Amino acid sequence: MGECPGRSTPMAARSQMLQVRHGLAIRSGDGMATRSSWTPSVSTTGPGSIAAAILAAKRCTPRKNIDVATWATWMSRSPWMTPSLTTGPLHSRSLTCCRPTQTFWNTCAMKTRRIEFTWSGRRSITAAGWLCSSGSYVLALSGSLLALMVAAAAPEPIPRAAPEAVGLAPARLREATDLLSGFVAERKIAGAVAAVARKGKLAYLEPVGVQDLVTRVPMGERSIFRIYSMSKSVTAAAVMMLLEEGRFALNDPVSKYLAEFKQVRVVSPDAAVREPAREITVQDLLLHTSGLNHRTSDEYTRAQVRSRDITLPRFISNIVRVPLMEDPGVRYRYSEATTVLGRLVEIWSGKPLDVFLDQRVFRPLGMIDTGFWVRREQRPRLAAVYGPSHDGGLALIEIEVVPFTKRPALLEGAVGLVSTVPDYLRFSLMLLNRGELNGVRILRAKTVDTMTGNSLSDPVLKARGGAMGWGLANVNVVLDPTGLNYPANRGEYGWDGTAGTIFWTDPAREMVTILMTQSSPANPDSLRQRFKTLVQQAVVD
Template sequence: MGRYVDEGKLAGILTVVARRGQIAHFETCGMMDVEAGKPMQPDTIFRIYSMSKPITSVAVMMLYEEGDFHLTDPISRYIPEFEETKVFVEKTETGLELADLERPVTIRDLLTHTSGLAYGIGDPSYVDALYEKQIWEVGRQRPETTLEEMVWRIAALPLAHQPGSAWRYSMATDVLGYLVQVVSGMPFEAYLQQRIFEPLGMVDTDFYVPQGKGERFAALYGPAKGGGLERLDVQGVMAFDKPTRRPSGGGGLVSTASDYMRFSQMLLNKGELDGTRLLGRKTVELMTMNHLPDGLHPSEDQSAGFGLGFSVVTDVARSQSLGSVGRYGWGGAANTRFWIDPQEEMIGLLMLQFMPGGYYPVAEDFNVAVYQAIVE
């Protein structure tokens, strides 16, 4: 992995592998902040972006276990603004042609990204353009916007497709974060702290980096036009230097390798870590099954399905990579990635801060390096 740093493609990388409950590999390479001359450290804090989604999904399923809702419940039962949501058909000279929902958007739809919601990032569709203008642009201009207000804005936008008819990555997990807040009666960020982070000993995971920890916060980089690295300014919608009124369950957390490994080990242990149980065994099994019907896939190679918050490998041969059927995980926009392989009792974690995602095949190289080392 170090060649990416040696060749000046990445500033720094942190990799961790655990097997059968023990750390087998924990290595840092390169710099967490090139300009400041700070080497990558074991306790470096990273923007994990969409690796926030599995954490939010666990919070949702904890409330599900407590009997607060059913997965088949319409989201409008808890967030009434979704009662009026329509489906986009086309843009006409006189406005938008919209259709009624064939069935309500359910909590399960949100967990599996089949709700019809959109993201507004990296997609040229008209609905995504609406998200960019009504959600992201408003967020940049009005940082005081609350989580509640953001979800209301999402509910006012049309769906990109009928619920359950397609897989589409979206802001569904941000809506789920608000669901946690509504159902629990606690601020979303407080629920995560009290019910997940504190019980698991995740001491550095939050929606912002406190002043006393700022020296450990990694810089974010991208490719420079003339080669090498360019430091990125991404304060905009997601500023991590102070508490936010709009905690994003879909992409707003920062964390460390040690914290995320504790979360991952809890999942591999079927909901328990060091005597603390967050979820029942059968709940974790349900979350990590493929819930997509035939014909729906989150990847072009059709090698994976999607569970309740995770991508799930369904066909290793189609993936053209090493791994196991049933391996699950997810990644973040800055190329962080984790996966859990129950067959091998193994966890892989890749932490770096480089955008755009997938620019280099670093995740695949990490995957090969880990799996080729298995001898028993």
Template sequence: MHPILRWIFVGVALVIPSIGDAQEIAEDALQRARAELKRAVTDGEVAGAVHLVSRDSRTVYLEAAGVRDLGSRQPMTPDTIIRIYSMTKPVTSVAAMTLYEQGKFELDDPVSRYIPAFADAKVIDTSGDEVRLVSPRRPITVRDVMRHSTGYNYGGEKAKAAEYYEREQMRYRPPAGMLPPGMTIAEAAEALARIPAEHHPGERFTYGFNTDLLGRLIEVWSGQPFADYMQEAVLTPLDMVDTGFAVPDEKRDRFASCHTTRDGKLAVLDKAEASPFVDGFEFVSGGGGLVSTIRDYGNFCQMLVDGGEFNGRRILKEQTVRMMFTDQLQEAAGDFRFGLGFSISDAAIGTGESRRMVPQYGWGGYASTEFRLVPEKRMYQILVRQHIPYSNELANRLFGIVYTGVE
């Protein structure tokens, strides 16, 4: 909980008064965002959510509404621990870049230099009458891993190499694809090397097990278990005290259940106290394994907005952060923009004649969590909730409302 804020419960919502001089965004925009979040809860669109807005290193808005479990009716609060799934990916990418700054690797190094099994990697070719496995036109590089251009996906039914993912048991498991493969990330890296890629390295963006592979590379580069290095290099320096790959016993009463929609109504999909996420997994997923809180993730966002520094601690060099925010897909097919761990898009800021487009960086998570960074305005927004399948509709609405109040 933020120390300077006084929380007042009103029904299902947690309302925070204005913070005087710290208010950097038009109050009417924040009031409209507050009303929209309450409406989403009242109308049954979401069970519970928390929305945080920070500008100039200050929390200017923090709103919680609804419940973290439909059965117990416990309120959703800013200290609720949630599954952030793919919002783990940017954290893993930052951990990797701390090792880049130590000279442990170069971005265009072949992955096979560190995991030899990838020297025999293949690409699946379905263009002819028969399926063929061909050699890649060039080796898969670390840059490919970080920008999702390796050709590896998550092995869904529509994947060209689906049978290979099934054979290697490299798939997320029920319920609703919530649970990772049942193996270590070292074993997973070897398995992935035996699966043919969907396309040649660098050809296009293909979302998949790339950042899990990056977690294994971090183990090789650091000589430590991935979770240990993550804790040492990122979580501890950023005071991310409630973030990790499992939920400690003393914090389990703050862990949220995950919800879904059945027959048009909200329902519990993964009950907090019985969730496998409580104890964590053998598969320590750099792509989706962390649990966290909105406060902890706010510290991570603040470090990035501040160019790699947090509370006087230098996590990354400013030029490294700029590189991570630079589009790495210029030579790939399509117009999607992605850096080293972050999507790149444009946000409409302000209204009327003052409205203009500015770059924003971020990503989302499978349980419908989202964050956006706007370094030009020294601000970020985060929305956390726990709902599968993924939807960013509420986040886009709330973020867009807040942006109208930014000068």
């Protein structure tokens, strides 16, 4: 059976061989985005316009509708194929059978089937195929379809500009680089990546130092960092997307969706445990006024509330057993609330948190290196975490029992993500642009305005000091710059991560600044404030 009915002459020189073989493991970060029994592995034989795919269909019907975005997601876990398939017409030509490997072809039987692909719910394209005796399925995709998929794969780059073209002084930015290089030379950090964008254009992107002091791999523009609490803003964006869809109201009690929260109690100043004055609301979780505690608190550590090897439902069961630190709504207390929000995202959307973020945030924004763990092909770009050693240098720190190179059982909306400076810049520019990036809108402008302004009540704000408010985006919001120890503008917002990452967004100056290191403590010798000062001083208009 060495021939294919109606097969055209193979165009090997221009072919792109994509093989998808049968598998049982369903892991969205390894190339799957849906609960299908098809597991892909991708191999390429050269750039070109014809795709031949071998789909394991042992438990799938011969005819199956597949969303093209899902299909492309299966094939997307490489830099050249990261789809954002939301626009553009389909121009399908006659579909061609591309001959797979001879070994596979010899197992092929001649039963013709058809599979339909839908482009973003708008149009369909049908590919002829041959159901094989092995249970696999050979597909032939037209050259125009693959070309369209590849064209849609790469995210549109952030435009670049010389610093002076966007009102930044190159000399000051060079001083900022020198500062980072000095910290590396003095063995205060191993390396860093920093970026400054202004007026919609990237004017500064500088890696310094190394990712790893043993391998001496240099920091690169796409080095990967554990961003810890900068994950909170991403989870908050997901929550607000679902709010826009009417899945909940901000004043809804959390127990409406997580019944376990009906059993929550609060500890009184005299150590007595009682019922709270009112229930925790969704807004309390976003504002950290729920009474929940921090993940590293003594109370949660003793109760073993949090571990990366437990599931989100188990985490919820654990956290409600520990009494609240105070009644909901009376105090800002930075806490595990955002991981609870991650579980709510799953309930409201009906999808695992990693799948929802991938489909609704990361892919639309082109955040190709952001997720809850580092995939095998990304590992060479993962920076190690260092802290002070006894000899005045740096020592490697194993910051988590379950490393970020493995898929965690606990998808932590509060602290679980890894990302890169370019990826997080895309997210930050989306917020600065009031919900939109490169023509892709994921949030309404008014929603982002609400997210990035102060939402704390006056009593809670006063108790926090008054200079810095808190927004629903899980960000600090500057209300009184005179009360800070670094230069800032009123209305500026941002947040940081416990392993040395931070971002600032200044709407008045149309500017985003990002600094990422992997350091514990996170801010050695006030690096953040010193870097931010130099960037602020670089603004000349």
